[in-house]
Amino acid sequence: xxxxxxxxxxxxxxxxxxxxxxxxxxxxxxxxxxxxxxxxxxxxxxxxxxxxxxxxxxxxxxxxxxxxxxxxxxxxxxxxxxxxxxxxxxxxxxxxxxxxxxxxxxxxxxxxxxxxxxxxxxxxxxxxxxxxxxxxxxxxxxxxxxxxxxxxxxxxxxxxxxxxxxxxxxxxxxxxxxxxxxxxxxxxxxxxxxxxxxxxxxxxxxxxxxxxxxxxxxxxxxxxxxxxxxxxxxxxxxxxxxxxxxxxxxxxxxxxxxxxxxxxxxxxxxxxxxxxxxxxxxxxxxxxxxxxxxxxxxxxxxxxxxxxxxxxxxxxxxxxxxxxxxxxxxxxxxxxxxxxxxxxxxxxxxxxxxxxxxxxxxxxxxxxxxxxxxxxxxxxxxxxxxxxxxxxxxxxxxxxxxxxxxxxxxxxxxxxxxxxxxxxxxxxxxxxxxxxxxxxx
Numbered sequence: 001x002x003x004x005x006x007x008x009x010x011x012x013x014x015x016x017x018x019x020x021x022x023x024x025x026x027x028x029x030x031x032x033x034x035x036x037x038x039x040x041x042x043x044x045x046x047x048x049x050x051x052x053x054x055x056x057x058x059x060x061x062x063x064x065x066x067x068x069x070x071x072x073x074x075x076x077x078x079x080x081x082x083x084x085x086x087x088x089x090x091x092x093x094x095x096x097x098x099x100x101x102x103x104x105x106x107x108x109x110x111x112x113x114x115x116x117x118x119x120x121x122x123x124x125x126x127x128x129x130x131x132x133x134x135x136x137x138x139x140x141x142x143x144x145x146x147x148x149x150x151x152x153x154x155x156x157x158x159x160x161x162x163x164x165x166x167x168x169x170x171x172x173x174x175x176x177x178x179x180x181x182x183x184x185x186x187x188x189x190x191x192x193x194x195x196x197x198x199x200x201x202x203x204x205x206x207x208x209x210x211x212x213x214x215x216x217x218x219x220x221x222x223x224x225x226x227x228x229x230x231x232x233x234x235x236x237x238x239x240x241x242x243x244x245x246x247x248x249x250x251x252x253x254x255x256x257x258x259x260x261x262x263x264x265x266x267x268x269x270x271x272x273x274x275x276x277x278x279x280x281x282x283x284x285x286x287x288x289x290x291x292x293x294x295x296x297x298x299x300x301x302x303x304x305x306x307x308x309x310x311x312x313x314x315x316x317x318x319x320x321x322x323x324x325x326x327x328x329x330x331x332x333x334x335x336x337x338x339x340x341x342x343x344x345x346x347x348x349x350x351x352x353x354x355x356x357x358x359x360x361x362x363x364x365x366x367x368x369x370x371x372x373x374x375x376x377x378x379x380x381x382x383x384x385x386x387x388x389x390x391x392x393x394x395x396x397x398x399x400x401x402x403x404x405x406x407x408x409x410x411x412x413x414x415x416x417x418x419x420x421x422x423x424x425x426x427x428x429x430x431x432x433x434x435x436x437x438x439x440x441x
Contacts, residue, residue: 003027003037010044018057025061029160035167042164042173050178055220056227058178062186065160069136069191071107074144077283078105080193081275082184084217087205087355088242090252092120092150094259095272095279097308100148101299102276104283107143109153109191121152126250126329126374130318148312158186177213181220189228195282196225196232197275202430203240205351211236211430211440218433226435233278236430236440237271241349241384244268248363248377248398250329257323260306267383267428273297274429330375332398334405338412340392345421346382353415354378357408361399373400378408380416384426388418 006020024041027033050058071078079099083089096106110120110132121132134142134151143149161183168174188196200208200218208214218234225232244265246255258264259272277292286292299305313320322328358364362373379396382388394416399405431440 003033003041007037007040007044010041010048013048015051016054016057018060021054021057022061022064025058025065025160025164028163029065038164038167039171039173042168042171042179045179046173046176049176052223052227055178055182056224059182059186059189059224059228062158062160062164062182063190066156066158066190067136067154069109069139069154069157071105071140071143071192073140074105074107076103076105076147077194078107078143078192079195079197079279079283080106080108080188080191081197081199081279082188083199084184084201084207086201086239086243087351087358088244088247088252089201090120090123090246090256091199091243091268091272091275093123093253093256093309094264094268094305095276096148096150097260097312098272098276098296098299098305099279099283100146100312101304101308102280102285102295103147104280104285105143105147106279107139107148107191107193108150109139109157109187110150120150122372122374123249123252123256124150124318126253127313128319128322128328130313131316134316142315146308146311146315148308149316150312151316153187157190161186177216177220180207180217181224185221185224185228189225189230194230195279196230197279197282198222198232198234199275200234200236201239202236203238203351204353205242205355206239215431215433215438219438222433222435231282231435233282234433235275235278236432238426238428238430239351240426242351242354242380243271245380245383246377247354247358247380248361249372249374250331251377251379251398253329254326257306257309257326260300260309261303262300265383270428278432330373332373332375332377332400334397334399334402336397336399336405336409337393338395338397338409338416340388340390340394340416340418341413342388342390342418344388344418346384346386346388346394347417347419347422349380349382349384349417350415353411354380357411357415361397361401361404361408376400378412382416385422 202214276296277289280292361376
């Protein structure tokens, strides 16, 4: 077996077998196959695609390229949730303790932000001393004791994916459904959850801009989960505008904590409840969405969800005083209100552009090693379809650089479009995909 024949086979549109896929993944991981040959194969895959079996075999090979985490000592059906990336997406921070408060183990190895999409770990590090770097045994112990653990991905989890993604990024081969799906699912499956919920973002601020491409990705990922014997549900959610009001690390932590107290934005609260109800079904705590929603509303109203979050912060060495008094979280020096110049309705708020402005302020990373400012960001005060009067505050800019704050203020007035009321009401959830098929709402 050699790489030339594998490239030629895929170039000609033929199916690669399990041994061939394993050969190139292992060889590239251990630096036995050069970049230029793997680049050629990735381009062949990009144009000729992979079928269901090839995608499953690629996922398995990437999992086998590194360590896996055994969570079998934790009682109950362990669930995990993954988002394909969005602006203002602090969902895990609120959703995880809600679900754990319903006695469902929630275990997650998460990532950092890159570009205009934020990372859960960066947000959690807004909490002083919060420990996201956990050794595998420590991660398992915390998950077993608390039923909830969120930490960074181990350095040797799916090393093949890290190398392949970096190469895809510089060879214009990122946008292939099989490569995206296997990349996401290999990382999820390496930590051995019993069931997986996928939040597939759709819209201006998402990787998938339209429902059709989001459906293809959702179906591919659900198929992979099913192929590994893990019940998997994918939910397609709106990312034309940011989730909730807050965009920026400490700002999003505040909003997530307020949501756990029952005081969060209505759209974000609803999203957490919808996703959480599906996780409770996956964990066999209920068989219906309505019952699952009631359970989640109950743990919010009785304070158990908030207490579970405090337990996680404490056990991962974070300073709970900054949660009990959120004025202790990082705060920016400059606060600027952005006001409307006319009456009307909010027609649109481009999520991607909002994310890019937050990036300009320092809330995100332009490259992997960039430093981020945990205090800065944008706090929206209006959402799409809201009525606006001249002089109303549309958004608040939180910045540690006045020149950047002024530049962002100017751009926000263009991005938050004011006009006539939209004729078609926006949707929060577009549909879902399960092993039984797809359904659009």
